[in-house]
Amino acid sequence: MRGKMSRMTATPSPLVAGVATGTCCTPPPRPAAEPDAARELARVFKALSDPTRVQLLSIVAAAGDDGACVCDLTEPVGLSQPTVSHHLxxxxxxxxxxxxxxxxxxxxxxxxxxLEHVAHRLQDALR
Structure with missing residues (x-):
């Protein structure tokens, strides 16, 4: 066992050697997304991460310019009015x-x- 240990420590792996010399990674080709923009996008995606919220967004979008009353949104998603109001x-x-x-x-x-604005912000963050 002792012989195996000494061989393992005597010969570093190529990955460890590359990290030590700084040769394994190249710098990113562009700067990362700005922290404020990343936080804002994350908040939008967090809101959309719940299937009920996606359903509600779809129903409201289909209602058009007149909008949708919260009283009409509870039945399609099968939730109470306070819960739907929270999601909204x-x-x-x-x-x-x-x-x-x-x-x-x-x-x-x-x-x-x-939605177009969110898509543009996402594209900008990924450029």
């Missing part, structure tokens, strides 16, 4: 939906060009 708030905070109070009910609409 996350989408509003992520900048994907807007909220308008009409009397007793809240109506939600897709923020114009929100």
């Amino acid at each position: 708030k996350v989408l509003v905070d992520a900048g994907l939906l807007s909220r308008e109070q009409r009397g007793r009910w809240a109506y939600f609409s897709l923020v114009p060009d929100a």
Whole structure:
């Protein structure tokens, strides 16, 4: 066993040797995404990481300019109104939906060009 140990420590692996000499890696071809832009994108993707939120976004987008009342969104996703309202708030905070109070009910609409804006920010971050 002692002989095996000495051979292992006497001959470093090529990977370790490359790291030690700095020859294994090349610098990235472009700078990384700006931290603020990365945080903002992560917040949007976190909002979209829940299947219920994706469903709600789809339903609201299909409602068009008139928006969708929170009272009409509970049945399609099978959740209570407070839970749906929570999910909608996350989408509003992520900048994907807007909220308008009409009397007793809240109506939600897709923020114009929100999805295109997210796509452009993602492309910019990856360039």
